[in-house]
Amino acid sequence: MSTDAATAAETPPAKDGEQKPESFLRFFVQNLWSANTVTVTVLSIVLALVIGAVLIVVSDETVLKTFSYFTARPSDAIDGSWHLIASAYADLFKGAVFDPAAFQAWFNGTGTWQAAFNPISETLTYAAPLVFTGLSVALAFRGGLFNIGGQGQAVIGCILSAVVGFSFGLPIVLNLIVALIAGALGGAAWGFIPGFLKARAGAHEVIITIMLNYTATLFLSWLILQKGVQDPNRSDAISKTIKSTAELPSMPAPLRVHLGIVLAVLATAGVAWLINRSSFGFELRAVGLNPPAARTAGMSVGRTYMLLMVVAGALAGLGGATQVLGTADKLTAQVAGNIGFDGLLVALLGRNRPWGTLFAAILYGGLRAGDNLMQSDLSISAELVSVIQALIVVFIAAPALVKAIFQLRAARSDRLGASLAKGW
């Protein structure tokens, strides 16, 4: 968890600072403008938003026209661009965090409390599956494996939890638990394949997981057309709806936020414990840092890889299950959306730490929730958010770039350069 680590580094001097204010201030300012984790993360987000703003302006024809007479009357172009950018990002914020107007309406009695809390609810709804897929990638990263297969594992998780959800007639609670476990098992099985091949044949997990992603997607598109899975009342590719007993319980009607986000926080705590406190976590970190050394120390590297991919796959499968049991309710070809690949971005932004991943997922969920409003209000394509999300991670992954752009000082503890560069 990057934020805590950074603040922890700054806390001891803060105590000194009460006695010697100048030295603390100097220390603080010096560290603020150095390439530490927090500064680079914040600046990466700022940079991505700036590039997003440029994209908004250059793709708007009316504003672009004002630039044609920029030298004659620059105020038109500047005002127009500023207004467009400000309203776009204001919409993003209103759609993701809170809308003052909705709160005002609630206090005046003209609106409902649901409307006031809807943005937060949407953010958490989008964030829940991302937490799971992000944790999956982050956990594998810590063990030295790059799990691009989160998408495929999530798809298999979707399939199994949905099939259990609409075919088993178990009582309430039990049905949900069985469906969740089925999703996790499906993901685990899909994660086992690359883990096993890595351990036994030395096959690179990136290649295998990429191939398994598409295999899973194709399997899903075949399965939803089969008898017993396809909705008998529909002719298009859509499955039966899951039974209400298998749904994740959610807030009252207009709000969509469901139990998934609570499970996601629990999973984060679990993964944090697994990595930092369990003996398996110690093994996986050792293997991730230096496989030959871990082998010399008596650990079975192959076994660790297999177990690691199984756990990572189970997490991604749970992400898929959350998607189906929480919001989607049925299988479609696109049911898993892009949660696997977004989970990859989330893990990179969270620097492969469990709690960092959780916050990154909530940020990305917020961006997704906000872009709905931006699209309906200003008809700015929701793809803008995809661009911003990818750009944030480009800058996070290349701290040297951010450092060069902002002329940051070198950080005191250089933990940023640690990328995972290794070949096939």
Added chain:
Amino acid sequence: MSGVSTATVQDRTEVVAAREPFWIRQRRLGAGVTVIGLIAALVFGPLAESKTARFTLSEDATGAALKINGQLGTILFGVLAIAVGVVMLTGRFRRRYNVLLVLGITAFVVSFLCWQVAGKFLPLVATARGSLELALPLILGALAGVLGERSGVVNVGIEAQFLTGAFCAALVGTLATSVWAGVLGAMAGGVLIASLLAVLAIRFLVDQVVVGVVLNLFAAGITGFLYERLMQPNSQKFNQPPRLTDWKIPGLSDIPLVGPVLFHTNVLVWFALVLVFVIHFALKRTRWGLRTRAVGEHPVAADTVGIRVRGLRYLNVLLGGVIAGAGGSYFTLIASDSFNKGMTGGLGYIALAALIFGRWTPLGALGAALFFGFTQELANYFSVVGSPVPNQFLNMLPYLATIVAVAGLVGRVRAPAADGVPYVKS
């Protein structure tokens, strides 16, 4: 624990090095071929209808045709596959076991086709043309990968280069109302992504697989964004590129079978085929090729003898961008007549699979791309004629084949030694 056990195994093999293990690769492959042959003869055979299967030597149902009873053909070629498998199991013809392997797999494929085509017809020329055309982007994408990866830069971003190339081809082609401008625009689009990849991977030492994946998401986002903002509201102005038409070489295109496939097609196909041989030759025989391979296998040694490692890597990744970008123009100038969001549909990843399946060589990539193109063409054909085999499973074949190859079941797949490792001059 495992360390100890592997040590003993190694010791033992050193002692009894003279005795060869029974399950050498040829026998393992032979067992595989026998099994698929048995499946063909015993499963496909009874399922096949006892009707005539016609393989016409033209683009439609007319003309001369190879005819065989469907059921008979299915069983016959299944038995042939079994025979080849048994020969491989006996351990004879060791030098030529690759030929035997190809023969066995071909027999299996033909057996499968006899089963599917029984009572219908399969136009061979049309199938070959379709396979080649579908393989076109895969060939170009895989070649781009060959250039980058042989010099040590992993390129997972082929999908991004395809998508950007397709977008730029549509945009530039429409604005300039020229198909050639479109192709050039596609190349520029590919170079744009390649330069991002190169700078981030070579200059900023970011993990190359991470860069590739993130670039794919970035390209999907930005082309989707510009599509919705520019092209969708005003497709007349921005999204109606001219098509790249097929050219017919007089004389040569009249050669039966080969003529219509190779000499009545679009110019990009020729470009791709020529490029395969040019790169194959250049990698083996030229100074650039030797240096590229040196940089990809052992950059430190290459640097010691005065080769500019990073410079060469930049050059090769950018050249790859040109080629993959041109591959992207296939989507908007040949396969369809306009750009659409996410229209490459993961073909960039299949190109990556072709690169790996083809063992990082141009000719291997060509073969893999043709094979993958053939499976896609078959999938299309089966979905038209209504086959019991779901086309999703045929579409899975490239991915499954790559998994099998990488898992070491079919030969050994080895990447260039320094592939994906950034070079830091110390």
